[in-house]
Amino acid sequence: MDTAKLILAGKEYEFPVVVGSEGEVGIDITTLRAKTGAITLDSGYGNTGSCKSSICFIDGEQGILRYRGYEIADLAEHASFVEVAHLLIYGELPNKDQLATFREKLTRHSMIHEDMKKFYEGYPPTAHPMAVLSSMAASLSTYYPPVPGEDSDQHIIRLLAKTKTIAAYAYKKSIGQPTIYPQNDLSYCANFLRMIHAVPCEEYQVNELWVKALNKLLILHADHEQNCSTSTVRIVGSSQANLYATISAGICALWGPLHGGANQSVLEMLEQIRSDGANYKKYVDMAKDKNSGFKLMGFGHRVYKNFDPRATILKKTCDEVLGQLGINDPLLDIAKKLEEVALNDSFFIERKLYPNVDFYSGIIYRAMGIPTNMFTVMFALGRLPGWIAHWKEQNEDSGSRINRPRQVYTGPTVRSFLPIEKR
Numbered sequence: 576m577d578t579a580k581l582i583l584a585g586k587e588y589e590f591p592v593v594v595g596s597e598g599e600v601g602i603d604i605t606t607l608r609a610k611t612g613a614i615t616l617d618s619g620y621g622n623t624g625s626c627k628s629s630i631c632f633i634d635g636e637q638g639i640l641r642y643r644g645y646e647i648a649d650l651a652e653h654a655s656f657v658e659v660a661h662l663l664i665y666g667e668l669p670n671k672d673q674l675a676t677f678r679e680k681l682t683r684h685s686m687i688h689e690d691m692k693k694f695y696e697g698y699p700p701t702a703h704p705m706a707v708l709s710s711m712a713a714s715l716s717t718y719y720p721p722v723p724g725e726d727s728d729q730h731i732i733r734l735l736a737k738t739k740t741i742a743a744y745a746y747k748k749s750i751g752q753p754t755i756y757p758q759n760d761l762s763y764c765a766n767f768l769r770m771i772h773a774v775p776c777e778e779y780q781v782n783e784l785w786v787k788a789l790n791k792l793l794i795l796h797a798d799h800e801q802n803c804s805t806s807t808v809r810i811v812g813s814s815q816a817n818l819y820a821t822i823s824a825g826i827c828a829l830w831g832p833l834h835g836g837a838n839q840s841v842l843e844m845l846e847q848i849r850s851d852g853a854n855y856k857k858y859v860d861m862a863k864d865k866n867s868g869f870k871l872m873g874f875g876h877r878v879y880k881n882f883d884p885r886a887t888i889l890k891k892t893c894d895e896v897l898g899q900l901g902i903n904d905p906l907l908d909i910a911k912k913l914e915e916v917a918l919n920d921s922f923f924i925e926r927k928l929y930p931n932v933d934f935y936s937g938i939i940y941r942a943m944g945i946p947t948n949m950f951t952v953m954f955a956l957g958r959l960p961g962w963i964a965h966w967k968e969q970n971e972d973s974g975s976r977i978n979r980p981r982q983v984y985t986g987p988t989v990r991s992f993l994p995i996e997k998r
């Protein structure tokens with residue numbers, strides 16, 4: 576199986592077949608237009624391989640997700656988010672020395688320039704933190720302008736280290752509290768939690784259970800091959816836009832409710848169901864009715880067709896965290912009942928719709944005292960190393976070109992221009 580044949584207008588063409596390290600088969604149509612004059616049409620890119628990548632492997636039928644060959648369950652159980660960030664960006668899990676150096680760099684670069692704090696004064700307190708996050712990410716390029724041809728590692732470190740501080744400041748500003756500087760003796764996750772929860776007038780105690788849960792959540796979100804935001808990062812990065820601008824675009828793409836914004840929408844949906852008397856069957860019926868415009872948020876996935884391995888881990892984590900904290904959240908009960916009803920309904924069974932990563936993550940964030948409008952920011956913090964890894968891989972690929980799809984034009988054919996008085 577090393578070539579594929581296409582017959583178009585009675586003429587036969589051959590195209591090479593590319594096989595990935597896990598046996599995935601792709602038909603290389605790079606020469607399609609030159610040979611045949613035709614292009615492919617693939618709405619939503621469901622059948623299009625946009626690149627070769629060695630970062631993340633997903634088998635949606637089997638529910639497999641691996642980062643650089645490591646099973647997601649192993650990483651979530653045994654690694655820290657910083658180790659996983661190293662794995663994704665540099666290709667290997669760090670040894671002790673590498674980890675210490677990486678951690679030290681992330682710590683040393685975690686403050687943002689004092690002048691950048693003034694930007695926050697311009698945003699209204701109601702500003703969505705995703706808007707602030709993407710603007711601030713792009714603004715980093717004004718303080719640390721990348722120079723073409725320089726080593727990008729310093730920018731990668733800065734972006735990774737500062738984004739959590741930027742995110743925490745966005746939250747603090749939105750609730751009218753003073754921002755809290757990062758504290759160098761704390762880990763990445765502990766530092767972030769302190770920056771959002773601490774207040775200057777009180778002693779802050781790191782909650783190790785939250786730190787563990789946050790590490791897991793961020794690891795589960797850290798990469799997911801060519802999803803909408805990562806593809807955005809690759810598209811924007813392909814024009815050689817700088818790292819900060821590119822990641823800012825990725826953050827915006829993530830914000831939408833069909834992608835990372837779904838975690839906020841899930842919580843809002845669960846709240847709505849609760850205030851409607853917990854009538855979850857009504858909402859399942861609404862989701863089945865195409866005219867209702869309602870979807871079960873946190874359900875379905877383009878790639879996973881049996882289960883989302885991240886959701887399986889998160890459901891268990893959710894029970895553990897809430898159990899250990901002694902929290903009895905009625906939204907968790909509604910979520911479980913909703914899941915049960917949907918998974919036994921032929922509409923969802925036939926369409927292979929299962930809970931995805933966003934279904935349970937919000938309930939854990941809520942238990943940690945993280946407000947709903949910060950959920951997608953949490954997703955962005957987790958996805959950051961994945962975006963950076965894809966940007967770096969693309970940048971280091973000498974064969975990569977500017978991403979520029981084509982289209983099948985369906986508008987009017989040539990028309991004569993009429994001056995305004997004749998229209």
Ligand code: CMC
Pocket residue numbers: 619799802832833834835837862863869870871872873874875876877878926928931932933
């Ligand atoms: N509720 C009800 N019906 C659904 C849902 C849902 N959540 N998801 C898909 N369907 C139906 C859809 O209407 C279609 O039905 P039919 O074949 O009769 O027209 C069928 O299932 C296939 O759906 P699709 O929209 O063609 O699938 P897609 O691959 O284009 O979209 C999705 C995937 C995730 C955008 C979609 O399932 C969805 O909108 N889910 C809700 C939003 C959500 O939870 N997003 C987070 C995704 S996971 C985090 C991430 O990586 O971004």
